[in-house]
Amino acid sequence: MPPFDLPEGDPFGPHNLPYGVYSRTGSGERTVGVRLGDHVLDASAAARAIGSPHAPLLSRPTLNPLLAAGRTTWSEVRRTLMEAVTDPAHRAALEPLLHPLAEVTLHLPFEVADYVDFYSSEHHARNAGAIFRPGGGDALLPNWKHLPIGYHGRAGTVVVSGTDVVRPSGQRKAPADPVPVFGPSVRLDIEAEVGFVVGVPSRQGSPVALADFREHVFGLCLLNDWSARDIQSWEYVPLGPFLAKSFATSVSAWITPLEALEEARVAPPERTDPLLPYLDDTASEPAGYDLRISVALNGHVVSEPPFSTMYWTAAQQLAHLTVNGASLRTGDLYGSGTVSGPADHQRGSLLELTWNGRDPLELPDGKRTFLEDGDIVTLSAWAPGPDGLRVGLGEVSGRIVTG
Secondary structure, eight states: OOTTOOOTTOTTSTTTOOEEEEEETTOOOOEEEEEETTEEEEHHHHHHHTTOTTGGGGSSSSSHHHHHTOHHHHHHHHHHHHHHHHOGGGHHHHGGGEEEGGGEEEEOOSOOOOEEEEOOOHHHHHHHHHHHSOSSSOSSOTTTTTSOOEEEOOGGGEEETTOOEEOOEEEEOOTTOSSOEEEEOSSEEOOEEEEEEEOSOOOTTOOOOGGGHHHHEEEEEEEEOOEEHHHHHHHOTTTOOSHHHHTOEEEOSOBEEGGGGGGGEEOOOOOSSOOOGGGOOTTSOOOEEOOEEEEEETTEEEEOOBGGGOSSOHHHHHHHHHTTSOOOOTTOEEEOOOOOOSSGGGOOSHHHHTTTTTSOEEETTEEESSOOTTOEEEEEEEEEOGGGOEEEEEEEEEEEEOO
């Protein structure tokens, strides 16, 4: 099918245009592109072809210069590209700049500065609390309803979709074991998440207010924060996740700009506890997002977590991340935390789906409690768009290989 003649309702139509970085077969040169259907458009060459002054921002091998340019420029570049791909007068100039996705290599689209992961789904937190702290009582810890819980991860192990994930090794100790042992993780898990990409930096000592979220955050992507549950359970007291998380975090090759998701904005769930002023969004514009996520294990859908159920929003996470004066850098990435809904089929981790291995999943290729070598996990998602269209979010996939 010709690149401009998309099927009706294509989730990667001109209303979407997510950004990525690619190289053509046989070439090591990386180029910024936007996705249109099953093609990628050379964004810099397209900008030059139609006389846009923003071509230099798009001529770099990473999205970071565009990320740093700020919201006004983001809007101008997006508007230019949308006009370019919808105006028939530009077709002849742009067609040579469109390349089938099957003929390009997709790369990590931005240089990751810092990585932070949150824990913002009440359903996930309650499930995890019930699993790890059985015996009654509130599954949530006392601080959970008062601040977005998070931890700092490792930016250097954020990898693009399609990168193999090597099974990590580390210390683990079952409750009945007298001493810890060392070896490959036997409880390797997924965490279906959404990642938010920071564009405009902030000064150290200057917190970012809730209302300034979209002045700093460029867009979002799907994210899988792989987790070694057996290593985690032994190491995380008292300081939290460390080696169980830092070995790999996979992100989509496509960053969807926030402007493409205006119709997907929704109010978050009702808050049950009063919030401190810097987190209080009762008078703010809706800051949740209606993203419909699907989790597939070896091609079989095992979960459909709804992002609209997340208790803490991305704006609140950013406000909390900086309230102590911590600065933002261009390319900072922060994960939402595992997305889980209230129903069993909406749980965003195998920990929850199998209740820590007690209830194995029945799959066409056999039972699963946690991931086996050779397993392929794929997250995909869509959001409501303009005029009843869907906005597709680029999938994130990874295969487990022996360490």
